[in-house]
Structure formats: C-alpha cells, structure tokens
Amino acid sequence: MKVVISNCEEKIVCIKIDIEQFDFETLQEAKKIITDTIDGIKDEVVVLDLSSLEFMDSMGLSLIITAYRYAKEHHCKLKLAALSKQPSQLVDLLGLNQLLEMLECEACQLDTKKERH
Amino acid sequence: MKAVILSGGEGTRVRPLTYDTPKPLVPIIERPIISYLFDLLKIHGFNEVIITVSYKADKIEEHYQNGYAYGIHIAYSLEGTVENGELFPQALGSAGGLKKVQNFAHFFDESFLVICGDALIDLDLTKAMAFHKAHSQLATVVTKEIPHEEVYRYGVVVADKECKIKSFQEKPTLKEAKSNLINTGIYIFEPEIFDWIPDKQKYDIGGELLPNLVANNIDIYAYTPPFQWVDVGTTKDFFHANMKVVLGQLENIKPYGKEVMPNVWMGINCNIDFDAIEIVPPVYIGNSVTIKKGAKILGPLIIGSGSLIEEQVYLKNCIVHHYTKINKNLTFNDTIITSQYIINPYHGAYVDLKKVKLDFLIHDTRQGPRQLSDFKRELKNAIECLHDLTEM
Numbered sequence: 001m002k003v004v005i006s007n008c009e010e011k012i013v014c015i016k017i018d019i020e021q022f023d024f025e026t027l028q029e030a031k032k033i034i035t036d037t038i039d040g041i042k043d044e045v046v047v048l049d050l051s052s053l054e055f056m057d058s059m060g061l062s063l064i065i066t067a068y069r070y071a072k073e074h075h076c077k078l079k080l081a082a083l084s085k086q087p088s089q090l091v092d093l094l095g096l097n098q099l100l101e102m103l104e105c106e107a108c109q110l111d112t113k114k115e116r117h
Numbered sequence: 118m119k120a121v122i123l124s125g126g127e128g129t130r131v132r133p134l135t136y137d138t139p140k141p142l143v144p145i146i147e148r149p150i151i152s153y154l155f156d157l158l159k160i161h162g163f164n165e166v167i168i169t170v171s172y173k174a175d176k177i178e179e180h181y182q183n184g185y186a187y188g189i190h191i192a193y194s195l196e197g198t199v200e201n202g203e204l205f206p207q208a209l210g211s212a213g214g215l216k217k218v219q220n221f222a223h224f225f226d227e228s229f230l231v232i233c234g235d236a237l238i239d240l241d242l243t244k245a246m247a248f249h250k251a252h253s254q255l256a257t258v259v260t261k262e263i264p265h266e267e268v269y270r271y272g273v274v275v276a277d278k279e280c281k282i283k284s285f286q287e288k289p290t291l292k293e294a295k296s297n298l299i300n301t302g303i304y305i306f307e308p309e310i311f312d313w314i315p316d317k318q319k320y321d322i323g324g325e326l327l328p329n330l331v332a333n334n335i336d337i338y339a340y341t342p343p344f345q346w347v348d349v350g351t352t353k354d355f356f357h358a359n360m361k362v363v364l365g366q367l368e369n370i371k372p373y374g375k376e377v378m379p380n381v382w383m384g385i386n387c388n389i390d391f392d393a394i395e396i397v398p399p400v401y402i403g404n405s406v407t408i409k410k411g412a413k414i415l416g417p418l419i420i421g422s423g424s425l426i427e428e429q430v431y432l433k434n435c436i437v438h439h440y441t442k443i444n445k446n447l448t449f450n451d452t453i454i455t456s457q458y459i460i461n462p463y464h465g466a467y468v469d470l471k472k473v474k475l476d477f478l479i480h481d482t483r484q485g486p487r488q489l490s491d492f493k494r495e496l497k498n499a500i501e502c503l504h505d506l507t508e509m
Contacts (some may be wrong), residue, residue, distance in 0.1 A: 024492070057473040062496045069499065089466045090473060093459040095448045099503065 001026045003033050013041060014081075016049035022059035034067045038074050046071050047103065051082035056090050064091070068100060079103055118246070119225060120163040121218060122154060123211050123302070124234035125171035125196045130351040133458045133467050139173035141234035142180060143355060146362050146372050147403055147421055147439065149180070150349055151234045153370060155187045161242035163230060164189045169214040171196040171206040194218045211302075212320040216311060225308045231322070233302040237347040237358055239369040240303065248340045249305040256310060256330060256337040258282065259303035261346050266291060271299035272323045276339040285328050298339060300327075301346050345369075356453060356462030359436050363399045363417045372401040384422060403439060425482050436462075444478045446501045456481035 002018040015037055017030050038046060048067050053060060064080065071078040081103040083091060091097055128140030135143065141151035151168075158166060166184065170177050170193050177193070184191030196214055197206040209217055211231075219225055228249060230242065240259065249257040260274045273286040275296045286294060300323050313330060314320055330337050345367055347358045361367050365380070374382040381396060383389075384404030393410035400414055403422030408414065411429040418432055421439030426432070431448040438455040453460040456479065460467040470476040477493050478500065489497065 058475050058493065058496055061473075061475065062492070062499070065496070065499045065503065068503075089461075090468050093452065093461060093466065093468045094475075095450070098448070 001029065003030070005033075005037055011043070012045045012047060013037060014047040014049060016051070018052045019050075020052060020054045021057075022053075022063060024059065027059045027063055030063055031066050034063070035070050038067075038070050038076060041074065041076060043075050045077050045079060047079045047081050049081040050087065051084065053087050054084060056083075056087035060087060061090065061094070064096065064100070068096075077101075118161075118163045118230070119165045119167075119227065120158055120230040120232060121167045121169065121215060122151065122232055122234045123169050123214060124151065124177060125169050125206070125208070125214065126235070127172040127206075128235070130465070131349070131355055132352075132465075133460065133469070134352065134355065134453075134455070135172075137173075139170075139177055140349070141168075141177060142173075143349065144421075144438075145237060145349070145355075145358050145370070146401055146419060148373070150237060150358075151177075151181075152187075153237055154232060154234065155181075155184075155189060157238065157240070157242065158230075158232075159187065159189055161246075163242065165224075166191050167194055167218050167224060168192075168234070169194045169196055169218065171204070171208070174204060194221070208319055210319040210321040210325075212314045212322045212326045213318060215306075215322075216314040216316060216320070219308075219311050220316065225306075225311070228305055228307055231302075231304040231306060235349045236302070237349065237367060237370065238301075238303070238344060239367070240344040240346070241342065244342060245303075245305060245340055248338075248342075252280065252338045252340075253305070253307075253336070255307050255335060256327070257305040257340050258327065258337065259301050259305075260298040260339045260341045261301050261344070262297055262341060263299055265294065265297045268294045268297055268299060274298045274300050274339050280338045280340065282327070282331060282337050282339050284331060285323070287324060298341060305340075352453065352460055352462050352465045356436065359419055360417045360434075363401050363419055365399070374401065374403070380416070409445070423482055440482045442480055442482045444497065444501070446503070447478060454479060 004016040006014045015034060019026055068078045079101040124141045126140060128135035131140055131143060142149040166189055168177060168191060174195055181191050194217055196209050197204050245259060258274060269288055269291055273289055273294050273296050274282055275284045276282045276298060304322060313326060347361060349355050349358050362370050363372060372382040374384045377383045380398035381400045383402040386405045387402060388407040394408055395413045397415045400416040401419045403420060405423050406420050408426040409428040412426050413431045415433035418435055420437045423440040424437050425442040427443060427445035429446045430443050433450045435449050436453045441454055441456045453462050457470055458467050470479055477487050477489055477497055
C-alpha cells in the first residue's frame with residue numbers, strides 16, 4: 001500500500017491510498033493514516049483518493065465511513081475522488097453519495113507534501 | 118382452445134433477478150408474470166397450454182406442474198437436453214420451438230395463440246381470434262401503436278389500410294422507421310404455418326418466418342386493438358411494471374390484499390403500528406411483514422411478504438422482495454432490494470451483498486439472527502449512526 005498526502009490548494013488536503021483491495025491489516029493502517037492526518041487540521045476539505053481500488057467490500061466501506069465520521073467530528077468535509085466502477089456502484093447503491101461529494105477526476109495533482117510507504 | 122407461451126430465454130437483461138429465477142417467474146407484486154397470462158388465457162377459453170422452457174426449466178415446471186391449480190392443462194416442451202441432471206440449453210428460436218412441439222404429437226390442430234411469457238397484457242383474446250378468423254388464412258400478428266421516438270427498440274410492422282402486412286423492420290433507426298406499429302410477440306397461427314418452418318434448426322418468428330411469408334406473397338394481417346402491453350425485458354421494465362400496478366395504471370391488475378387506507382394494500386398477519394411509522398401511498402405490503410417504529414415508507418412502494426423493515430429505515434420508490442430484512446437507519450430511493458442484491462433499476466447496476474460481505478445489513482429473514490465479528494458489529498453500528506451524524 002502506498003499513501004500520498006498532499007495539499008492541493010489552501011484548505012484542501014488530499015489523501016491518495018494506492019491499493020487494489022483492502023484486507024484487515026491494510027485497513028487498520030489506512031484508518032490510522034487518515035485519522036492522524038485529520039487530527040492535524042480543522043475546517044478543511046479532505047479529498048480521499050481511492051482511484052486504484054478495484055474492488056470494495058465491507059473493508060473499503062469501513063474506511064470511507066471512518067473517514068467521513070472523523071472528518072465530520074473535526075469540522076472537515078470529506079470528498080471521494082475518482083472511484084472506479086465497482087466501488088462507485090457500492091457507494092451509490094448504499095446511498096452514501098448523498099452524504100459525500102464524489103469527484104470524477106483524480107485528486108492530488110499538485111505538490112506532494114510528504115510521502116509514506 | 119390451444120396456446121403456447123414462449124419462455125425459454127435466460128433474461129440476461131433482468132439480472133441479477135434472473136440468476137435464480139427464470140424470467141416468467143419474476144414477480145409483479147409478488148406474483149409471477151406468467152401467472153397473469155394464465156388468468157387471461159383462462160378467461161378467454163384457452164385451456165390447453167404448452168410452455169416452451171429452457172433456462173431454469175425445472176423451476177417453472179415445479180411451480181405450475183400440470184396446471185391443475187389454475188384450472189387449465191399445462192404441458193412443457195424443453196429446448197435442450199438433460200445429462201446427469203444438468204440442463205444444456207439448445208436455442209431453437211421462437212418458430213423452431215413451435216416446430217419441436219408440433220413434431221412431438223401434432224398438438225396444434227386448430228387456430229392457436231402464441232404469446233411471450235415476459236409481458237403483462239390485457240388483450241381481448243376472444244376479439245383477436247375473431248379478427249384472425251375473419252381475415253387471415255395463415256397468420257395474424259398482434260401489433261401496438263407506440264410513439265415514434267420509441268420504435269428503435271422494437272420490431273416494426275408496416276401494414277396497409279386493410280391491415281395486410283407489407284414488410285417488417287427490425288429495430289430501425291427513427292429516420293428509417295416506416296411505421297409506428299410494433300410487433301408485440303403475440304401471434305395467431307393456423308396449423309399450416311408449420312409448412313413454412315424448417316425442422317430441427319434455429320428459426321425465429323419475427324426475424325425469419327414472417328418476413329419469409331411476406332416475401333412469398335402470403336397474406337398475413339396486423340391486428341391493432343387498444344390494449345395494455347407492458348414488456349418486462351429489463352430491470353427498468355420490471356421496476357416500471359411493478360410501479361404501474363401499485364399506481365393503478367394497469368386496469369385489470371390490482372394489488373392483492375386489503376386496502377387498509379386509500380391506496381395502501383396490506384396482506385394478512387402483518388406487525389405494523391401505523392401510528393408509529395410514516396406511510397405515503399401508494400404502497401403494497403405483503404403477508405407477515407413487520408415494519409418497526411420510525412420507518413418511513415414513501416410510495417410508490419412494494420414490500421414483499423415475510424420482510425422485516427427495521428427502525429428508522431427510509432424507503433422511497435422502492436421494491437423490497439419477499440423475506441428481506443433491512444437493517445435499521447438504512448436509506449434507499451429508487452432501488453430494488455432483495456435479500457442478496459441492491460439494484461439500481463434504471464441502469465441495472467447492482468451489488469451482491471454476500472460478495473462484498475455486507476449481508477449483515479440486508480439479508481433473508483428466514484436465516485435468523487447473525488453472529489457478527491467485532492469488525493462487522495463495529496461497521497454496522499457506524500452505519501446505523503450515520504443518519505445522526507448527517508444532522509449534526
């Protein structure tokens with residue numbers, strides 16, 4: 001799993017998690033990265049980029065819900081970027097698209113602040 | 118009189134509903150589509166019916182058996198072979214399937230009706246037979262006039278003022294279409310039609326047999342009465358057909374159950390406190406349904422028998438299949454929900470809840486309470502609390 005966190009522009013933090021499918025271990029790792037990142041900010045937009053996620057099951061959904069809850073608690077707004085077909089269908093059919101803004105393009109195109117492997 | 122119902126198709130465009138159920142058994146307000154056809158056939162005196170079957174043939178045969186329960190005789194013609202209990206479908210086409218029936222025991226010895234098993238219709242079959250006998254020596258095609266902008270989806274029939282068919286067009290572009298009469302897949306034939314159908318090969322009525330008759334200057338006629346014809350070819354059609362019934366837009370088909378308040382029909386043995394839920398008609402609720410407090414049931418909506426709708430569930434413009442339990446606080450708009458799938462009816466996208474390991478949110482009520490891992494219990498709680506979080 002490769003994670004890139006960047007500030008696309010002022011007040012927008014992008015978290016790109018490069019993984020095809022989560023398992024329990026990578027899920028816990030990704031959750032920690034997201035909560036640690038959000039801990040350091042307030043009143044910002046958090047863009048979660050899961051564009052390389054090919055298949056999303058309860059693990060991926062758990063990550064999105066954790067990110068949404070944590071962002072909300074820190075007065076941040078979570079957006080999802082560039083979900084592929086199956087994850088996007090799951091989010092749509094469960095009605096989560098009514099809670100989260102879905103961006104069609106990939107996020108994090110700007111300067112990379114720091115990179116973790 | 119005699120009729121044949123063509124029911125061999127796999128119903129690929131109605132998946133995932135047809136993964137376990139053959140299309141003729143897909144329910145319209147909890148009743149298989151084909152059952153409505155049996156009602157119609159019986160009313161008009163068609164009491165000997167052959168069903169051509171292939172995909173999930175056993176399920177259709179187990180359901181209807183010899184027709185005793187419906188007061189008609191039903192027999193089956195299998196299009197395929199069974200080896201070691203496994204069915205290997207062999208597509209014969211609509212005309213090839215008829216020929217197979219006829220070759221078995223010369224069943225068709227008088228004018229007979231051919232109808233597809235995947236449409237809801239209220240056609241006056243008695244009048245259709247009368248038209249056929251007054252006009253046709255061999256074949257009558259029941260056609261329907263539709264708006265010109267929809268003709269590209271269908272086989273188009275071009276007929277003259279005397280209703281004599283001049284030509285056919287298969288799914289023409291709007292520019293090419295010479296008529297807005299479409300072939301409904303309902304035919305009346307004389308037994309001599311079999312002289313025009315080759316043996317033991319795939320042969321189609323609309324695409325091959327009828328154009329060949331016209332090409333050979335055989336007079337065949339289009340009968341275009343006013344009638345309702347709701348094709349159930351896709352998940353979108355399936356959704357709309359169900360909604361039309363609950364909205365009262367199909368005259369001869371009414372939801373089964375007691376109308377407990379205007380446009381709210383309910384079966385027996387339901388556990389619902391109407392003072393504790395919000396309900397907006399039209400709604401159909403099957404037998405033995407439980408709806409818990411705080412649920413919002415906003416029509417048009419259908420809830421199948423044996424289902425359990427937990428607290429604070431929000432449903433609007435949905436079909437909930439039978440024996441489906443929906444976990445509390447879930448929200449669905451414009452969705453078909455079964456115990457295994459969530460389906461967007463408009464473009465057919467679906468999620469297999471077992472595959473994505475979310476079957477603790479929605480599952481079959483008959484499976485009883487689930488033992489959840491700590492992870493799933495935590496996720497379930499998180500999803501249940503999402504609603505509160507959005508109102509922060």
